[in-house]
Amino acid sequence: MRVGRSSSGGLDKLEHRKPSGREVERRAVRRRLRVQQGAIATVVTVVVVVGLVALIVSSPGWDRVRDYFLSWSHARDSFAAIGEGFWINIRIFLVAEPCVLVLGALVAIARQTTSPWLAPLRLLAIGYTDLFRGIPSIMVVVICGIGIPALGLSGVTSSLFWLTTFALVLCYGAYVAEVFRAGILAIHPTQVASAEALALTRAQTMRFVVLPQAVRRVVPPLMNDLVSLQKDTALISAVGVFEALRAAQDYQGYNFNGTPLLVAAAYFLVVAVPLTRLTDWLMRRQIEKEQGR
Amino acid sequence: MRTSALMAATGVRKAYREKVVLDDLDLTVDEHDVVCLIGASGSGKSTLLRCLNLLETIDDGVITFDGREISDPLVDPRSVRREVGMVFQAYNLFPHLSVLDNCTLAQVRVHRVRPDEAVQRAMELLVRFGLADKADAHPDALSGGQQQRVALVRAMCTRPRLLLLDEITAALDPELVGEVLEIVRAEAEAGTTLVLATHEMSFAREVATKVCFLDGGRVLEQGPPEQLFGDPVEERTRAFLARVRS
Numbered sequence: 221m222r223v224g225r226s227s228s229g230g231l232d233k234l235e236h237r238k239p240s241g242r243e244v245e246r247r248a249v250r251r252r253l254r255v256q257q258g259a260i261a262t263v264v265t266v267v268v269v270v271g272l273v274a275l276i277v278s279s280p281g282w283d284r285v286r287d288y289f290l291s292w293s294h295a296r297d298s299f300a301a302i303g304e305g306f307w308i309n310i311r312i313f314l315v316a317e318p319c320v321l322v323l324g325a326l327v328a329i330a331r332q333t334t335s336p337w338l339a340p341l342r343l344l345a346i347g348y349t350d351l352f353r354g355i356p357s358i359m360v361v362v363i364c365g366i367g368i369p370a371l372g373l374s375g376v377t378s379s380l381f382w383l384t385t386f387a388l389v390l391c392y393g394a395y396v397a398e399v400f401r402a403g404i405l406a407i408h409p410t411q412v413a414s415a416e417a418l419a420l421t422r423a424q425t426m427r428f429v430v431l432p433q434a435v436r437r438v439v440p441p442l443m444n445d446l447v448s449l450q451k452d453t454a455l456i457s458a459v460g461v462f463e464a465l466r467a468a469q470d471y472q473g474y475n476f477n478g479t480p481l482l483v484a485a486a487y488f489l490v491v492a493v494p495l496t497r498l499t500d501w502l503m504r505r506q507i508e509k510e511q512g513r
Numbered sequence: 514m515r516t517s518a519l520m521a522a523t524g525v526r527k528a529y530r531e532k533v534v535l536d537d538l539d540l541t542v543d544e545h546d547v548v549c550l551i552g553a554s555g556s557g558k559s560t561l562l563r564c565l566n567l568l569e570t571i572d573d574g575v576i577t578f579d580g581r582e583i584s585d586p587l588v589d590p591r592s593v594r595r596e597v598g599m600v601f602q603a604y605n606l607f608p609h610l611s612v613l614d615n616c617t618l619a620q621v622r623v624h625r626v627r628p629d630e631a632v633q634r635a636m637e638l639l640v641r642f643g644l645a646d647k648a649d650a651h652p653d654a655l656s657g658g659q660q661q662r663v664a665l666v667r668a669m670c671t672r673p674r675l676l677l678l679d680e681i682t683a684a685l686d687p688e689l690v691g692e693v694l695e696i697v698r699a700e701a702e703a704g705t706t707l708v709l710a711t712h713e714m715s716f717a718r719e720v721a722t723k724v725c726f727l728d729g730g731r732v733l734e735q736g737p738p739e740q741l742f743g744d745p746v747e748e749r750t751r752a753f754l755a756r757v758r759s
Contacts, residue, residue, distance in 0.1 A: 413568055414605035418619035418667070419594035428618060432609045510608060510651045 291479045298471040298480035305467030306487040309453040312385050312463075313491075316453075317446055319389045324396025329426065331397075332404055345397070352394035358455050361387040365459030384456035392449045399441045403434035436506060443499040447492045454488075464488070518577070519544045519706055520565060520597075520675060525574035527560055527730075534560045536730035538574070542675065542708055547701045549717035549738075550710040552727035553753060558710035559602075561727070562677045565708065566590075566597045579674075595623060598668035602680040604660040606652035606667070612639070613648040616667045624671050631670070638666045642696050658689030665696050669705075676700065678709035714757055718742050726750045 239247070276282065330338070330345040352360065364387035369378040377383065407430050415425040457466035464487055468480035518541040527535040534557045542548050550558045563569045565576060567583065567590040576584040583593045606615050616635035620626040626634070639645050642662050652660050661681055668676060678697065682690040694716050701707055701720045711717055717724055718738045725735040726747070734747045745751050 410601065410603060410605045411607065414599075414601060415607075416568060416590070417566060417594055417599040417601075418671070419591045419623045420619065421591065424622050428622065429607055433607075436609065511653045 289478045289482055291477055294471075294475060294477045294479040295483050297475075298468065298483055301471060302464050302467045302480055302483050302487060305462055306464035306484070308381070308461065308463040309450070309488075310491070312381065312388065312453045312456065313450045316385050316388050316392070316449060319385075320392040320396050320446070320449060321442075323389060323393035324400050325431075327393060327397035328400035328404060329431075331401060332426065334422065349394045349397050352391050353398065355391075357388070357391040357452055358458055360391050361455045362458055363387070364390075365456070380456070380459055380461050384459060384461060388449060388452060388455070392445060392452075395445050396442065399438050399445060400434065402441075403438035404430055406437060407433050436503075439499060439503050443496055447495060450492060450495075451488055454484075517580075518542060519546075519579060520708075521577045522561070522565065523575045523577075525561070525564060525576065526572045527557075527564055527569060528572055534730055535564065535571070538727075538731045540725065540732055542706060544706055545704045545722075546706055546708075547720050547722045548708045549721040549724045550708065550727055551712075551714065551717060551724060551753075556727040557730045558727055559679050562599065562679045562708065562710055566594055566599050566677055568599075591623075595671070596674045597677060598671065598673035598675070599677040600661070600664050600668050600679065600681050602683050604652070604657070604664045604684075606660055606664055608652050611649050611651055612644065612655070612663050615652070615663060616670050619667070620670050635666065635670050638669060639663075642666060643692075656689065657685045658692045661685060661689075661693045662696055665693070665700075669700070675706045675708065678707060678711075680710050680712065682711070682713060712757070714742070714754070726753065728753070 279285075327345045327348060330341050331349075333342060361384050364383050365380055368376060368383055404426075411429055411433070412425055415429040420428065453463065454465040457463055457469070460466070462470075464484040465481075468484040471480040472478055520540075520542040522538060522540045525535050525538045525540075526533070538557070538561065540548070540561070550561065552558055560569065564571050571584055574584070575582055578593055578597070582588070583590075606612075607618070610618065613632065613635055616639070617628065617631040620631035620634065621628055636645065636648065639648055642665070644659065644662055644666065647655060647659060647663070652663065655663065661684075665678075665681070681697075682693050685693065690713065694713065697707070697709070697716075698720055707720075709717075721738045723735060724738050724741040725732045726741065726745070726749075727733065728749050734741060734745060734750045741750070742754065745754060
């Protein structure tokens with residue numbers, strides 16, 4: 221809930237204008253309401269948080285859970301090893317992310333083409349999205365990680381890093397393609413009509429009119445998928461790559477303590493949260509610019 | 514079929530499913546004509562304009578532009594649209610581009626004008642229509658009247674031989690209508706060939722060289738404005754004019 225914030229105080233100063241007595245009263249009231257609501261929000265939040273913590277801490281198994289998951293010494297000891305593993309997650313993410321965006325955009329555009337020469341491409345794009353949206357990612361990772369090297373093809377890498385990255389790109393490319401396609405379809409047909417009326421070709425209409433608007437609209441769901449991709453880099457532990465999750469499980473297995481799992485979770489969080497905040501900020505700035513504020 | 518007219522529609526028919534919107538419609542537009550299409554909502558004015566620049570495929574009849582049949586499926590619609598500008602009721606500016614970029618896009622990408630020349634041409638028109646200070650703004654920051662003026666400039670930047678205007682003031686507040694019509698008036702006086710669907714009867718009377726009353730998907734009556742507004746022959750024309758004047 222928001223109380224109408226008065227920016228008029230600043231304007232008055234610029235214009236050397238003295239607000240009326242009634243306006244001064246109103247500002248005092250608004251100020252009081254803001255303080256009141258701030259106080260309510262603070263109290264409610266504290267009560268809820270304290271209540272939840274109390275509920276967990278007072279549960280019968282809390283002592284065992286705390287010992288297993290919240291051991292400071294285990295956290296400290298596993299921190300470096302998990303960090304080393306997490307570097308692999310980061311690298312996979314950094315390679316996969318641009319590939320996913322490019323693949324997704326290309327597949328989405330391919331589905332919007334109309335030329336008869338490109339019919340096989342359209343069919344391929346539809347088949348691809350249907351297939352990879354339907355298969356659990358972990359299976360694709362395992363199939364690529366184990367199946368491709370087993371083929372024994374010469375010239376094909378046997379590096380699990382690249383094979384699993386490839387698998388993740390395949391899976392997420394399909395999702396991201398659908399996100400892009402939704403964005404393309406959401407552009408109002410009058411935009412296309414006015415581009416066509418200017419004699420732009422279909423390709424030009426797509427490139428200069430539809431895509432730029434579509435991309436802007438799909439940034440939030442795209443970020444959603446990219447954060448999800450960043451988390452799913454943990455799936456490559458299924459073929460034995462020693463990334464953050466695998467490193468944490470390794471430590472857990474040797475020391476019979478689950479704290480490293482929380483440490484790994486923290487690593488993922490530290491990357492994901494700033495990423496989403498950054499996107500929100502970029503989006504808002506773009507919108508404000510376009511609306512001329 | 515060859516005619517001397519710049520654009521001619523003969524026996525044009527257009528139906529959406531069962532609903533016949535244009536029914537055996539004839540229209541000729543000569544060079545320097547200002548043709549005003551009037552008629553009730555749903556009489557087919559917009560559909561006709563959309564058919565003329567091939568945004569819609571007609572179901573029968575022939576449309577020619579500059580003596581060439583453009584309703585032929587083998588004609589590339591873009592070859593027609595390069596020379597026929599269109600402005601829509603809802604402006605349809607590109608919201609992600611600045612005013613200036615809206616006006617230079619087609620010049621540079623379609624007409625292969627050098628970017629600096631395109632900017633010069635666009636600025637020339639923007640200045641003429643009092644929009645110079647808006648060149649860098651995005652469309653959403655402009656009033657409806659300003660947006661529609663930009664849309665007109667965008668259509669005029671490529672020097673089309675024919676401009677189609679589809680009820681371009683219908684979405685505007687009354688006090689903004691004037692600034693838009695001012696541009697159209699200037700274009701009409703400069704000799705640009707115009708076909709406009711409009712509800713502004715007094716404006717039609719002032720600028721038109723020919724007024725066409727559309728009713729039931731055909732041109733029921735046409736003639737110079739003095740005749741059509743002053744002494745219409747058809748009963749339905751009279752009834753329509755009485756309705757919009759009251």
